[in-house]
Amino acid sequence: xxxxxxxxxxxxxxxxxxxxxxxxxxxxxxxxxxxxxxxxxxxxxxxxxxxxxxxxxxxxxxxxxxxxxxxxxxxxxxxxxxxxxxxxxxxxxxxxx
Amino acid sequence: xxxxxxxxxxxxxxxxxxxxxxxxxxxxxxxxxxxxxxxxxxxxxxxxxxxxxxxxxxxxxxxxxxxxxxxxxxxxxxxxxxxxxxxxxxxxxxxxxxxxxxxxxxxxxxxxxxxxxxxxxxxxxxxxxxxxxxxxxxxxxxxxxxxxxxxxxxxxxxxxxxxxxxxxxxxxxxxxxxxxxxxxxxxxxxxxxxxxxxxxxxxxxxxxxxxxxxxxxxxxxxxxxxxxxxxxxxxxxxxxxxxxxxxxxxxxxxxxxxxxxxxxxxxxxxxxxxxxxxxxxxxxxxxxxxxxxxxxxxxxxxxxxxx
Amino acid sequence: xxxxxxxxxxxxxxxxxxxxxxxxxxxxxxxxxxxxxxxxxxxxxxxxxxxxxxxxxxxxxxxxxxxxxxxxxxxxxxxxxxxxxxxxxxxxxxxxxxxxxxxxxxxxxxxxxxxxxxxxxxxxxxxxxxxxxxxxxxxxxxxxxxxxxxxxxxxxxxxxxxxxxxxxxxxxxxxxxxxxxxxxxxxxxxxxxxxxxxxxxxxxxxxxxxxxxxxxxxxxxxxxxxxxxxxxxxxxxxxxxxxxxxxxxxxxxxxxxxxxxxxxxxxxxxxxxxxxxxxxxxxxxxxxxxxxxxxxxxxxxxxxxxxxxxxxxxxxxxxxxxxxxxxxxxxxxxxxxxxxxxxxxxxxxxxxxxxxxxxxxxxxxxxxxxxxxxxxxxxxxxxxxxxxxxxx
Numbered sequence: 001x002x003x004x005x006x007x008x009x010x011x012x013x014x015x016x017x018x019x020x021x022x023x024x025x026x027x028x029x030x031x032x033x034x035x036x037x038x039x040x041x042x043x044x045x046x047x048x049x050x051x052x053x054x055x056x057x058x059x060x061x062x063x064x065x066x067x068x069x070x071x072x073x074x075x076x077x078x079x080x081x082x083x084x085x086x087x088x089x090x091x092x093x094x095x096x097x
Numbered sequence: 098x099x100x101x102x103x104x105x106x107x108x109x110x111x112x113x114x115x116x117x118x119x120x121x122x123x124x125x126x127x128x129x130x131x132x133x134x135x136x137x138x139x140x141x142x143x144x145x146x147x148x149x150x151x152x153x154x155x156x157x158x159x160x161x162x163x164x165x166x167x168x169x170x171x172x173x174x175x176x177x178x179x180x181x182x183x184x185x186x187x188x189x190x191x192x193x194x195x196x197x198x199x200x201x202x203x204x205x206x207x208x209x210x211x212x213x214x215x216x217x218x219x220x221x222x223x224x225x226x227x228x229x230x231x232x233x234x235x236x237x238x239x240x241x242x243x244x245x246x247x248x249x250x251x252x253x254x255x256x257x258x259x260x261x262x263x264x265x266x267x268x269x270x271x272x273x274x275x276x277x278x279x280x281x282x283x284x285x286x287x288x289x290x291x292x293x294x295x296x297x298x299x300x301x302x303x304x305x306x307x308x309x310x311x312x313x314x315x316x317x318x319x320x321x322x323x324x325x326x327x328x329x330x331x332x333x334x335x336x337x338x339x340x341x342x343x344x345x346x347x348x349x350x351x352x353x354x355x356x357x358x359x360x361x362x363x364x365x366x367x368x369x370x371x372x373x374x375x376x377x378x379x380x381x382x383x384x385x386x387x388x389x390x391x392x393x394x395x396x397x398x399x400x401x402x403x404x
Numbered sequence: 405x406x407x408x409x410x411x412x413x414x415x416x417x418x419x420x421x422x423x424x425x426x427x428x429x430x431x432x433x434x435x436x437x438x439x440x441x442x443x444x445x446x447x448x449x450x451x452x453x454x455x456x457x458x459x460x461x462x463x464x465x466x467x468x469x470x471x472x473x474x475x476x477x478x479x480x481x482x483x484x485x486x487x488x489x490x491x492x493x494x495x496x497x498x499x500x501x502x503x504x505x506x507x508x509x510x511x512x513x514x515x516x517x518x519x520x521x522x523x524x525x526x527x528x529x530x531x532x533x534x535x536x537x538x539x540x541x542x543x544x545x546x547x548x549x550x551x552x553x554x555x556x557x558x559x560x561x562x563x564x565x566x567x568x569x570x571x572x573x574x575x576x577x578x579x580x581x582x583x584x585x586x587x588x589x590x591x592x593x594x595x596x597x598x599x600x601x602x603x604x605x606x607x608x609x610x611x612x613x614x615x616x617x618x619x620x621x622x623x624x625x626x627x628x629x630x631x632x633x634x635x636x637x638x639x640x641x642x643x644x645x646x647x648x649x650x651x652x653x654x655x656x657x658x659x660x661x662x663x664x665x666x667x668x669x670x671x672x673x674x675x676x677x678x679x680x681x682x683x684x685x686x687x688x689x690x691x692x693x694x695x696x697x698x699x700x701x702x703x704x705x706x707x708x709x710x711x712x713x714x715x716x717x718x719x720x721x722x723x724x725x726x727x728x729x730x731x732x733x734x735x736x737x738x739x740x741x742x743x744x745x746x747x748x749x750x751x752x753x754x755x756x757x758x759x760x761x762x763x764x765x766x767x768x769x770x771x772x773x774x775x776x777x778x779x780x781x782x783x784x785x786x787x788x789x790x791x792x793x794x795x796x
Contacts, residue, residue: 003159004619005157005620006619008159010623011627012623013159013624014602015503015602016501016504017614017616017624018602019610020608021161022163022164022165022609022611023116023161023164024159024161025119025162027160028118028120028160029118030117030119033123048103048104048106049106050103054332056126056128056129056132056331057119058115058116059117071117074117078328078331079328080329080332082329083330083332084332092329140606140609141606142606143606152615156611158616159614165606165609166606166608167609167610167612168472168475168611168613170471170472170502170613171495177460179472180472181428181430181469181474181475182473182476183472184430184469184478185473185475185476185478185480188455188478189477189478192454194597195477195605200606217462218465225460
């Protein structure tokens with residue numbers, strides 16, 4: 001887990017401020033941003049993958065049964081998946097608390 | 098939805114070369130476009146990026162969302178940096194210092210970075226014939242700095258530097274046609290794309306990557322924040338841009354035009370303009386002006402495509 | 405040893421770049437740098453130099469192309485002057501922050517306006533703070549030798565910084581001088597292949613040019629400053645090794661007749677040779693005069709400079725650039741600032757001369773010496789700077 005910038009001393013920086021750990025920003029929890037989250041009705045889901053392809057945050061993953069679910073670590077709750085779903089099986093529900 | 102097999106999504110690679118955890122707004126269709134381009138190109142690519150939304154959301158030191166080699170230098174010089182990446186690699190391969198892996202050289206920038214401040218370096222790179230692909234992510238304004246107008250902002254759109262006021266109806270000039278500018282440079286491949294049509298976009302990127310010489314793809318990237326649409330409508334609005342003829346999807350291979358997503362009967366532009374807050378001040382007269390222009394330009398494009 | 409040739413210095417510099425086996429040359433024409441780039445393009449066209457010659461559409465793109473090619477590990481070269489440097493200014497500050505070892509020859513020329521193609525130091529002085537290693541050459545032999553030096557120092561993994569080699573435009577670039585070329589074997593011994601510290605390559609994906617939030621920017625700048633300061637050791641070793649190979653030893657501060665000198669001229673670049681003649685004449689008159697030639701500008705050679713001016717009572721600083729409304733020419737203001745903390749700081753007079761190629765003769769330097777003597781004797785408060793020779 002890379003340190004945040006406030007914890008780095010000048011000596012910790014790589015030469016030229018290069019970042020050599022690919023994709024290390026994936027530790028950032030964008031899931032904290034959302035106020036609604038998508039829920040799939042697997043009765044209606046046809047497993048087409050349209051929701052998966054349209055997610056700007058790569059926050060939709062396949063379940064073991066081949067259906068889809070939100071990766072709550074990243075999901076920002078934008079609702080594109082619910083809007084684009086062909087069968088309308090995705091509902092955006094309020095986050096409690 | 099495109100007239101593709103509904104299950105086409107399953108044919109696209111599951112790997113993500115642009116990692117999650119980026120800081121783009123909710124519903125950012127530009128981030129989606131970047132994701133799709135990254136999927137189309139895979140690992141064997143070197144990306145040169147301009148300053149802009151996609152650069153800022155993906156590279157806050159000491160973090161990066163990039164799983165492929167990526168360099169950002171400044172705002173207007175993406176094409177020059179990409180020229181150096183391509184030229185340097187070419188020299189090293191020729192002199193036997195690096196093996197030839199057929200790496201794709203990608204330059205990416207927003208509309209401001211491409212059609213305004215970066216036009217010179219792009220034109221230079223086209224003229225010199227570098228073997229690179231330039232992708233313009235067009236969200237139709239300088240979004241990263243707070244929604245200021247660019248030469249890609251469409252007529253009538255309200256931005257902070259082209260606001261709709263008592264005297265002015267938003268942007269008073271018409272969108273610069275970057276596709277035509279690229280075609281005028283006689284480069285082998287030019288295309289337009291939109292993240293609402295992911296498979297069309299991916300096919301075009303893969304085709305462009307195989308071209309030897311400069312290639313240019315202009316991607317309409319819906320920005321819910323700047324266009325004032327709800328985030329969940331980003332894909333829907335992009336689709337309307339194509340279905341109304343405002344942003345036709347076509348490609349030009351060695352001067353030969355082909356419309357890749359055919360729209361036999363264009364929807365009225367009002368369908369596209371009405372849901373967007375940036376157009377809410379438009380009078381019927383202004384909408385008519387826009388409609389006239391869109392229809393005329395679409396017919397011109399169709400005529401070129403049937404030559 | 406290589407052959408000794410009478411050759412225009414620009415062409416010799418280009419030949420040196422060829423011998424260094426550069427991979428990429430990206431440049432835009434501007435007087436008086438053009439002869440260097442033209443000759444390089446001829447060498448590429450004839451197959452004598454295997455490099456990508458990228459004729460860019462502006463200097464801003466020249467430096468940008470250099471950033472891209474250096475980032476993939478290609479040995480990279482460019483040159484410019486004056487307005488070209490001003491145009492690429494944005495990227496000139498970025499390259500050292502990204503630690504890209506680009507070599508640039510700056511054919512010193514005056515900055516507009518009014519437009520002038522002639523030689524002075526306003527261009528290099530406008531980028532004092534850019535973070536490049538910066539040094540000056542005085543004659544053709546130095547110019548040739550220092551091309552090899554530049555690649556060696558810049559690309560050293562302990563340094564990895566871009567380097568700016570200054571040659572006075574026209575005055576040095578366009579003159580024909582006898583220059584001893586190195587042979588290729590000597591170049592091979594002196595200059596290793598370029599192995600970049602970081603390289604853009606799909607096998608090992610890195611991100612270059614991430615943006616800096618307020619929490620990290622200061623640390624990034626500290627790291628960059630330390631890198632420039634630490635390059636001094638590599639610079640000194642590169643000069644020593646060069647001396648061992650070709651017999652010419654260069655130093656950060658060169659001195660001429662400073663033994664027992666009470667008054668010392670400070671010069672940079674090609675005027676040094678004329679100043680030396682003035683020193684000779686003044687010494688012949690029995691005046692205890694000497695000369696200090698500042699070769700290394702960044703990182704500033706603190707120890708060597710302090711040593712060179714020990715015991716000096718008056719310093720005449722020649723500036724070839726103007727700082728409007730400020731405390732003196734750029735060089736004088738730095739020297740005054742450095743010496744402020746020393747014991748027995750000498751009096752410093754500052755003459756701005758030779759602007760846009762105006763000739764400064766031996767007699768002029770002797771007049772500057774007279775003026776200094778008067779000011780010191782008369783205990784007249786020195787003016788911060790004097791624009792020498794302006795017609796009233």
